Amino acid sequence: MDYLLIGIxxxxxxxxxxxxxxxxxxxxxxxxxxxxxxxxxxxxxFVITLAGAITWLVQEYILYTYDLEYLQTIFFILVxxxxxxxxxxxxxxxSPALYRALGIFLPLITTNCAVLGVAIxxxxxxxxxxxxxxxxxxxxxxxxxxxxxxxxxxxxxxxxRIPKPFQGTAxxxxxxxxxxLAFSGFVGLI
Amino acid sequence: MAKVVKEFxxxxxxxxxxxxxxxxxCPTLAVTTSAENGAGMGVATTFVLVCSNxxxxxxxxxxxxxxxIASFIVVIASFVVITELxxxxxxxxxxxxxxxxxxxxxxNCIILGRAEAFASxxxxxxxxxxxxxxxxxxxIALTVLGAIREIIGSGKIFGHxxxxxxxxxxxxxxxxxxxxxxxxxxxxxxxxxxRQKSRR
Numbered sequence: 001m002d003y004l005l006i007g008i009x010x011x012x013x014x015x016x017x018x019x020x021x022x023x024x025x026x027x028x029x030x031x032x033x034x035x036x037x038x039x040x041x042x043x044x045x046f047v048i049t050l051a052g053a054i055t056w057l058v059q060e061y062i063l064y065t066y067d068l069e070y071l072q073t074i075f076f077i078l079v080x081x082x083x084x085x086x087x088x089x090x091x092x093x094x095s096p097a098l099y100r101a102l103g104i105f106l107p108l109i110t111t112n113c114a115v116l117g118v119a120i121x122x123x124x125x126x127x128x129x130x131x132x133x134x135x136x137x138x139x140x141x142x143x144x145x146x147x148x149x150x151x152x153x154x155x156x157x158x159x160x161r162i163p164k165p166f167q168g169t170a171x172x173x174x175x176x177x178x179x180x181l182a183f184s185g186f187v188g189l190i
Numbered sequence: 191m192a193k194v195v196k197e198f199x200x201x202x203x204x205x206x207x208x209x210x211x212x213x214x215x216c217p218t219l220a221v222t223t224s225a226e227n228g229a230g231m232g233v234a235t236t237f238v239l240v241c242s243n244x245x246x247x248x249x250x251x252x253x254x255x256x257x258x259i260a261s262f263i264v265v266i267a268s269f270v271v272i273t274e275l276x277x278x279x280x281x282x283x284x285x286x287x288x289x290x291x292x293x294x295x296x297x298n299c300i301i302l303g304r305a306e307a308f309a310s311x312x313x314x315x316x317x318x319x320x321x322x323x324x325x326x327x328x329x330i331a332l333t334v335l336g337a338i339r340e341i342i343g344s345g346k347i348f349g350h351x352x353x354x355x356x357x358x359x360x361x362x363x364x365x366x367x368x369x370x371x372x373x374x375x376x377x378x379x380x381x382x383x384x385r386q387k388s389r390r
Contacts, residue, residue, distance in 0.1 A: 018365060018366075021365070021368070022216055024215040025212075025214075025215055025216070025299050028212070028215065070274075070275060071271065072293070073267055073270055073271050073274065073293040074264070074268065074271055077296050077297070078263075078264070078267075081259075081260055110263075110297075111297045111299055111302055112297070113294045115297075116294060116296065117290060120290050120293055120294075121290065163377075164381075164384065165377040165378070165381035166373075166377045166380075167380075168380075170376040170377040171373065172373070173369045173370070173373030173376065174369065174370050174373035174374070176369040176373075177368070177370035178366070178370075180369055184364065184365070
């Protein structure tokens with residue numbers, strides 16, 4: 001039951017993109033086409049879930065054990081940066097096809113604040129290990145879903161006549177606002 | 191000297207973040223529910239930006255090219271931890287209301303962007319001026335956006351009630367309003383710069 005609530009909350013109600021405002025730069029930059037959005041989304045799910053698990057272990061067994069909580073930010077960002085590099089190397093060796101699909105998105109993910117944000121939220125919300133992993137995974141799924149929805153709408157922009165000052169990022173932001181408004185209807189679910 | 195002044199002032203309009211330099215959107219959207227939060231976030235970001243620009247510029251010849259991004263992140267993260275601890279000590283209410291977005295200054299793309307695009311190539315004085323200018327521009331933008339959302343969304347400014355008997359448009363201080371407000375402000379700025387260009 002707990003897991004169902006965590007899932008619904010992370011995907012629909014407190015969507016990390018639309019309600020918590022994490023990871024907006026790639027959201028507005030990458031999501032122009034469905035297939036790039038899909039690639040980015042898959043890379044994000046992979047990295048966030050892995051990073052969520054590893055940072056939780058780092059917090060529990062290094063930071064708490066040695067009273068180093070104040071170094072959380074430095075530790076987490078280093079873990080994430082190293083992890084992204086490692087994942088890139090492993091994928092390149094193991095699966096060239098997957099690397100071609102995700103490769104260009106991986107370096108971008110280090111500075112995607114959703115990764116660090118979810119890692120910190122896991123600790124802030126006081127989740128235990130399986131819940132933290134589940135929360136990371138569902139948050140990333142929510143992110144991907146918003147990214148795909150947005151890319152679908154954005155593909156249609158090319159056919160529509162947008163007032164000049166709104167072209168580009170401005171209309172993207174307003175559209176994101178309208179999607180967020182639709183998502184705020186889910187608040188009653190929990 | 192004129193060059194340093196130019197690096198300093200370009201952050202106010204020519205490269206005003208987050209509008210001309212579309213970076214650092216997450217904190218912009220998340221913390222501008224009030225003018226005070228916007229200003230606090232802006233000042234914290236400016237501090238980190240100036241310090242990291244200076245350090246990156248000082249060590250730019252020592253860092254090997256392959257590990258430069260990682261080194262920049264460590265420098266930035268150190269200053270973010272300093273900011274976090276200082277805010278816990280001297281501005282605790284602000285620290286609480288900005289919450290998770292203080293540690294997230296590390297991944298604010300403006301800071302890494304300036305380190306990579308500017309401070310890793312230029313002298314210390316130029317880099318400091320660049321960081322200060324961009325930082326002040328960002329602070330002004332966040333404060334203005336925060337003030338607009340606070341005035342219309344809750345009828346207050348810096349926490350003071352502005353007018354009674356007015357039904358605030360709560361939409362603007364909720365998450366969807368953040369996107370719409372920033373998008374509209376970006377459109378207004380695009381409109382002004384297009385007019386400037388056509389006049390010239």
